[in-house]
Amino acid sequence: NGTTCGLKEIMIGRCYEYQYMKYQLFLTNQSNVKNCTQLYQAFESAVRYKPYCNMNMSTYEKYFQLALSGVHVINRAMFWSGTYGVTHAYSADGANYITLEDTLAAAMANGLVWCGNENHTDGFDFFSCPNNCKDNRWADLAFWGLASKTFAQLAAGEIYVVLNGSHANDRPAFRNNSYFSDFELPNFRRTGEYRVTKINILLLHSPDKNVTEKCGEKSLVQLENLILAQGFQYACKDDPEELILIMCGNQWKARECQIARHVLRQA
Numbered sequence: 575n576g577t578t579c580g581l582k583e584i585m586i587g588r589c590y591e592y593q594y595m596k597y598q599l600f601l602t603n604q605s606n607v608k609n610c611t612q613l614y615q616a617f618e619s620a621v622r623y624k625p626y627c628n629m630n631m632s633t634y635e636k637y638f639q640l641a642l643s644g645v646h647v648i649n650r651a652m653f654w655s656g657t658y659g660v661t662h663a664y665s666a667d668g669a670n671y672i673t674l675e676d677t678l679a680a681a682m683a684n685g686l687v688w689c690g691n692e693n694h695t696d697g698f699d700f701f702s703c704p705n706n707c708k709d710n711r712w713a714d715l716a717f718w719g720l721a722s723k724t725f726a727q728l729a730a731g732e733i734y735v736v737l738n739g740s741h742a743n744d745r746p747a748f749r750n751n752s753y754f755s756d757f758e759l760p761n762f763r764r765t766g767e768y769r770v771t772k773i774n775i776l777l778l779h780s781p782d783k784n785v786t787e788k789c790g791e792k793s794l795v796q797l798e799n800l801i802l803a804q805g806f807q808y809a810c811k812d813d814p815e816e817l818i819l820i821m822c823g824n825q826w827k828a829r830e831c832q833i834a835r836h837v838l839r840q841a
């Protein structure tokens with residue numbers, strides 16, 4: 575498991591790009607611009623020289639507090655499980671919806687691999703990260719678990735969850751132990767001005783793959799019950815058209831996409 579060379583430069587560079595170019599319109603305003611060096615320092619001091627398997631869910635607390643303070647995502651927060659690619663094509667870097675990866679805290683670290691090492695002169699392990707602490711599951715979840723929890727707490731109003739209803743091998747669309755079920759669903763706000771009101775499930779079926787679950791079936795029933803028990807409204811839609819068109823953009827030859835092609839020609 576190789577680590578990312580240039581971690582520091584990438585994170586600070588991404589922070590500048592995020593705040594001064596890409597996301598200026600969406601999630602930052604002039605009264606809320608963060609100091610990128612300070613933000614990186616908060617990240618680094620949490621992990622550098624620390625033994626990897628000693629990490630836990632509060633290791634990166636200061637970093638997330640600093641990066642996400644003052645942010646609320648109202649009626650536009652989007653979560654995903656098993657649908658990374660299509661969800662991000664649809665959210666369009668925050669133009670349509672806002673995913674965790676469209677927030678500053680996660681954008682700085684998305685896709686990077688790192689870990690601390692107490693013995694290395696630099697305090698980071700640049701060769702390999704365990705990613706599998708037998709005695710401490712929290713070590714592996716320290717960053718993305720807290721990222722997911724923090725983002726869920728910022729989501730308000732109606733939220734969207736894109737799930738995959740054509741998994742093979744009996745893997746359900748909504749599964750226990752996913753980040754979505756362990757760190758996001760339990761942390762949506764139920765009270766106050768910024769509470770979540772409604773959870774909209776968008777259930778996708780990949781063109782040319784078997785449909786293994788639809789709204790109202792199997793794990794979607796379990797999810798509906800959990801959502802209603804928390805006091806949120808629930809809606810579930812199979813294959814929203816705008817998402818079918820995005821999927822068909824990459825799978826033009828699939829049977830389902832020929833139908834879309836037909837309809838588009840007629841219009």
Ligand code: NFD
Nearest residue numbers: 653654655656657658659674675684685718722752753754
């Ligand atoms: P999963 P989940 N590209 O699909 N989150 O519910 C990249 F880069 O089983 C975000 O467990 O759903 N990573 C991150 C991918 C990490 C891809 C954890 C892909 N094509 C949790 N596909 C993150 N940004 O890294 C899968 N993964 C990785 C939050 C993914 O990084 C999001 O707000 C994760 O480690 C989202 O609502 C693992 O596969 C939910 O949790 C499990 O993805 C997704 O976690």
